[in-house]
Amino acid sequence: MLLLSNRRIRCGVILSYLLEFYLLVQQLKALIANLEAFSTQGTEIIQLSRQVAVALEGPFETFQRLAYxxxxxxxxxxxxxxxxxxxxxxxxxxxxxxxxxxxxxxxxYRRSSCPVGFYTYLESHPVQGAAFHRFMEAQFASLPTWLDVLPFDTEYAASATPETLIFVDLGGGNGQQYVALRKKYPALQGRIILQDRPAILEKAITPDIVERMPYDYLGEQPVKGAS
Known part of the structure; x- marks a missing residue:
């Protein structure tokens, strides 16, 4: 009886939170639909909404807000x-x-004073290039990855052999997606190809079993039939 009572209490608390959230959402929608009715409280509403937005931010959202x-x-x-x-x-x-x-x-639009493309510029300016790649790695580091929602081993590689092409990492940078894939599925079999610009592939952290393939994103994809 005590266990059942505790469950009912927990369910009641959850339902109460859901109801409060629903009512809050409806109130916000009513505010947006009729701004003139709340014009005298406009400043306070703006201040509170900004405080709520900051309070709800995680590290990723704060990073994005400041960066942009x-x-x-x-x-x-x-x-x-x-x-x-x-x-x-x-x-x-x-x-x-x-x-x-x-x-x-x-x-x-004109290309201003830069006579070469963006990636060509980064290759000839290693400091800026390194900063750009650190940014790209950090930008999504705290977010869930595709491996958190996709059962890759059973969905795509259940019957794979060492010769089966199972994964093409297009624009894979230094190979961090391979590292994450291998960490989650250490016994995974199959071929993996890392595609990026030659200068990036030279700095890849992947082992020799990962095939490195220089590739221009604007050209036709040379790899066909990956699972």
Whole structure:
């Protein structure tokens, strides 16, 4: 009887939380639908909403917010300098395409003072290149991975032999996905191919059993039939 009572209490608490959450969501929707009714409390609502947003952030969300916080200012400055805002206002009654913007503002994208592509630039500037790759690794380090939701061993490699091509890691960087795959399935059989630019493959941390294949993402995929 005591065990049953405890279960009922826990279920009651969970239902209470769910009800409170549902009511909160409905109140927020009502606020958004009728902003004028809450205009006198606008400042307080903004402050509280910002506090809630920060409180709910995990490390990944905080990292993303800080890393990209400068972009709105840069975008606004560019739009101001090239009369993009004025053009949008002048065409407010109809959609404004990129073609219209380029024609009316007399502005199109140019590669500024960098005569080479982005990745070519990184290869010739190792400090910036290393910083970029650290950023790419750290950006999703704290998030669940595809291995957390996909039973790879039974779904794709259950009948694999050492000659079976089971995984092509496109743009795999230094091979961190292979490391994660092998850590979760140490007995996994099958061929694995790591594809990236030559300069990146040279620094890969994968063992020799992983096939390294230079590949340009804009070209046709040379590997066919991977499970």
């Amino acid at each position: 916080s400068a972009l709105p200012l840069v975008s606004a400055r560019i739009a101001q300098e090239h009369n993009i805002f004025q053009t949008l206002i002048a065409n407010k009654d109809e959609p404004t395409s990129v073609t219209v913007l380029s024609e009316e503002t007399k502005t199109i």
